[in-house]
Amino acid sequence: MKRVYIYEGFERFWHWTQAILIIFLAFTGFEVHGSYTFFGYENAVVYHRIAGWTLLGLYVFAAFWHITTGEIKQYIPTPKFMRAQIEYYLLGIFKNAPHPVKKNRLSKLNPLQKITYFSLMVVIIPLMMVTGLLYIYYRVPQASVVDPLNVSSLGPIALWHTIGAYLLVIFLIGHLYLITTGHTVLTNLKAMLTGWEDIEDEDDENEQTENVNN
Numbered sequence: 001m002k003r004v005y006i007y008e009g010f011e012r013f014w015h016w017t018q019a020i021l022i023i024f025l026a027f028t029g030f031e032v033h034g035s036y037t038f039f040g041y042e043n044a045v046v047y048h049r050i051a052g053w054t055l056l057g058l059y060v061f062a063a064f065w066h067i068t069t070g071e072i073k074q075y076i077p078t079p080k081f082m083r084a085q086i087e088y089y090l091l092g093i094f095k096n097a098p099h100p101v102k103k104n105r106l107s108k109l110n111p112l113q114k115i116t117y118f119s120l121m122v123v124i125i126p127l128m129m130v131t132g133l134l135y136i137y138y139r140v141p142q143a144s145v146v147d148p149l150n151v152s153s154l155g156p157i158a159l160w161h162t163i164g165a166y167l168l169v170i171f172l173i174g175h176l177y178l179i180t181t182g183h184t185v186l187t188n189l190k191a192m193l194t195g196w197e198d199i200e201d202e203d204d205e206n207e208q209t210e211n212v213n214n
């Protein structure tokens with residue numbers, strides 16, 4: 001095993017800030033939806049909008065970072081080893097089989113993670129942002145008219161925003177399970193907290209090992 005610096009500082013900051021914001025958005029969003037009462041409807045609306053704008057701002061920085069560092073390439077989906085990865089999660093994992101795709105600094109995501117995170121970043125989160133903004137701006141009063149603008153078309157916006165919210169909640173549950181499937185139950189969690197991960201030794205000169213760093 002070798003200690004590899006796998007997640008940069010910004011990546012960890014982005015990951016945890018986004019996690020907190022999405023959980024908070026789900027919590028306040030489902031209160032707005034009417035699923036329960038916690039903050040009170042009016043407060044939930046205000047908090048939800050603030051968190052929504054914050055997530056939007058965070059994504060602007062994250063997009064900039066991923067593009068300028070080239071890390072965006074890690075997320076481009078590939079069918080290579082997809083089948084092996086699915087078989088691993090369905091069967092291999094219960095028989096202690098080795099992970100089919102070895103992680104390293106230059107390739108830290110398996111094909112299922114690539115397609116999932118790519119879909120989140122390119123489809124689901126933008127869908128939430130666009131429908132969230134449409135939600136906000138359809139409700140802007142027109143001059144002295146207090147009624148929301150064009151109420152009839154809020155239906156599909158609310159529907160897509162809510163579908164996206166359910167998909168994100170399903171993702172979160174799956175994600176929580178999958179983070180426990182590293183070398184040990186806590187390996188992946190520790191890596192996202194500290195940046196460092198113990199991974200199987202491979203002859204990869206490009207890897208940024210602890211020795212190189214210190």
Ligand code: HEM
Nearest residue numbers: 025026029030033045052128129132133135136158165168
């Ligand atoms: C990304 C930026 C987001 C923005 C700008 C945004 C904005 C909004 C707005 C404006 C509303 C209508 C309530 C109101 O008038 O304030 C709303 C509702 C809602 N949001 Fe978001 N939201 C965002 C992300 C999310 C996320 C990530 C989730 C869940 C994980 C979520 C879940 C919900 C739910 C469940 C509702 C209630 C839908 C309904 O019953 O009609 N939102 N959102």
